[in-house]
Amino acid sequence: MNKYRQETICVQGGYTPGNGEPRQIPIIQSTTFKYATSEDMGKLFDLEASGYFYSRLQNPTCDYVAAKITQLEGGTAGMLTSSGQAANFFALFNLASCGDHIVSSSTIYGGTFNLMDVTMRRMGIDVTFLSPDCSEEELNAAFRPNTKVVFGETIANPALTVLDIEKWANAAHAHGVPLIIDNTFATPVNCRPIQWGADIVTHSTTKYMDGHGVQVGGAIVDSGKFDWMAHADKFPGLCTPDDSYHGITYAEKFGKEGAFITKCTAQLMRDFGCTASPQSAFYLNLGLESLHVRMARHCENGQAVAEFLAAQPQVECVHYCGLESDPYHAVAQKYLPNGSCGVVSFELKGGRPAVEAFMKALKLAAIETHVADARTCCLNPATSTHRQMSEEQLKAAGVPVGLVRISCGLEHKDDLIADIKQALEAMN
Numbered sequence: 001m002n003k004y005r006q007e008t009i010c011v012q013g014g015y016t017p018g019n020g021e022p023r024q025i026p027i028i029q030s031t032t033f034k035y036a037t038s039e040d041m042g043k044l045f046d047l048e049a050s051g052y053f054y055s056r057l058q059n060p061t062c063d064y065v066a067a068k069i070t071q072l073e074g075g076t077a078g079m080l081t082s083s084g085q086a087a088n089f090f091a092l093f094n095l096a097s098c099g100d101h102i103v104s105s106s107t108i109y110g111g112t113f114n115l116m117d118v119t120m121r122r123m124g125i126d127v128t129f130l131s132p133d134c135s136e137e138e139l140n141a142a143f144r145p146n147t148k149v150v151f152g153e154t155i156a157n158p159a160l161t162v163l164d165i166e167k168w169a170n171a172a173h174a175h176g177v178p179l180i181i182d183n184t185f186a187t188p189v190n191c192r193p194i195q196w197g198a199d200i201v202t203h204s205t206t207k208y209m210d211g212h213g214v215q216v217g218g219a220i221v222d223s224g225k226f227d228w229m230a231h232a233d234k235f236p237g238l239c240t241p242d243d244s245y246h247g248i249t250y251a252e253k254f255g256k257e258g259a260f261i262t263k264c265t266a267q268l269m270r271d272f273g274c275t276a277s278p279q280s281a282f283y284l285n286l287g288l289e290s291l292h293v294r295m296a297r298h299c300e301n302g303q304a305v306a307e308f309l310a311a312q313p314q315v316e317c318v319h320y321c322g323l324e325s326d327p328y329h330a331v332a333q334k335y336l337p338n339g340s341c342g343v344v345s346f347e348l349k350g351g352r353p354a355v356e357a358f359m360k361a362l363k364l365a366a367i368e369t370h371v372a373d374a375r376t377c378c379l380n381p382a383t384s385t386h387r388q389m390s391e392e393q394l395k396a397a398g399v400p401v402g403l404v405r406i407s408c409g410l411e412h413k414d415d416l417i418a419d420i421k422q423a424l425e426a427m428n
């Protein structure tokens with residue numbers, strides 16, 4: 001399938017039915033799988049043979065969908081998880097453990113920030129957050145002998161900064177560690193981070209990949225490019241025998257192409273159990289079948305709404321890398337030549353009262369804690385997700401009181417603009 005274009009992989013990747021088999025991926029809603037002998041089963045447990053035995057670890061429906069996402073990202077192995085949070089936690093924890101250190105971009109999803117800044121610190125894993133726009137010198141200076149991984153988002157949620165992936169990959173590789181990129185907002189239709197040097201790609205499939213707001217899920221894809229054995233001292237979990245799996249050394253047995261995902265499945269999925277359900281994977285696959293068609297419309301609507309907002313006197317400023325005036329326009333032309341996403345954020349003049357009046361007057365755009373869905377939705381972080389913060393704290397977090405995040409859906413752009421226009425008028 002890798003020889004095909006993204007559009008074709010979206011529709012047909014990951015599953016090729018044999019003669020007389022179902023055309024659509026079957027939902028294998030079964031916790032377990034039957035074997036003739038204990039010997040057959042033993043081989044699976046020892047990772048001597050590949051096959052299914054218990055759906056906490058692997059399930060055929062989930063694997064078809066993981067294979068499609070792996071092909072879309074141009075990787076060698078992939079897996080689904082129960083959420084985007086689980087995907088990022090697994091990807092990081094597969095490399096860093098107690099006593100280790102992570103270098104991360106500071107403009108990342110709030111849930112991922114919290115995961116590293118609070119929960120992983122409690123596990124003894126330290127983290128240094130850096131501006132995505134830091135200089136090469138600042139980036140290189142953040143590394144320590146115990147740094148195990150670098151993390152960033154292609155397009156940050158909700159800051160909408162665009163990461164210079166090549167710069168961050170070069171710094172990671174110069175220090176002998178891999179780069180993880182959360183590619184949720186761009187999707188592989190608009191950016192393939194592996195092409196720019198990323199080693200591992202993660203997703204919250206809850207967003208555009210699903211695109212209809214019906215399942216919460218995540219995915220991890222390995223590029224198969226990072227040479228673990230060349231940095232064996234840094235990655236004992238991959239490069240020394242795993243006693244919990246009969247002394248298997250993942251990097252030896254499964255090579256660069258398979259070690260990361262095999263360890264992630266055999267250890268982390270086994271022990272934490274953040275498993276995707278086959279039914280959810282089936283819904284996710286329906287979303288993926290039209291991802292390439294939908295992304296183009298999300299981007300068209302995002303661009304039109306951003307341009308409209310930028311011309312309104314009630315609007316203080318607009319953040320969208322498709323606007324020439326945006327600080328990330330140049331970097332987006334390199335990494336996102338076909339468009340970024342449908343999420344636009346903007347600041348209204350007049351603070352909290354203006355935002356409340358504007359949001360109340362919207363008719364099409366619903367107030368929701370969600371993004372990247374077929375239905376346009378919007379959120380004022382200051383009165384919702386960041387409600388507990390004071391005005392000073394909001395400023396420090398880069399979330400001004402007047403900031404509104406609008407996720408442009410698949411409706412007609414003129415209807416979205418008309419809705420925003422009447423809401424802006426209602427404010428006065």
Ligand SMILES: *Cc1c(COP(=O)(O)O)cnc(C)c1O
Pocket residue numbers: 083084085086088109111112153157182184185203204205206207216217218
């Ligand atoms: C939503 C989101 C996540 C978390 O994903 P869930 O599926 O909600 O757990 C992680 N990263 C980004 C960029 C997101 O937008």
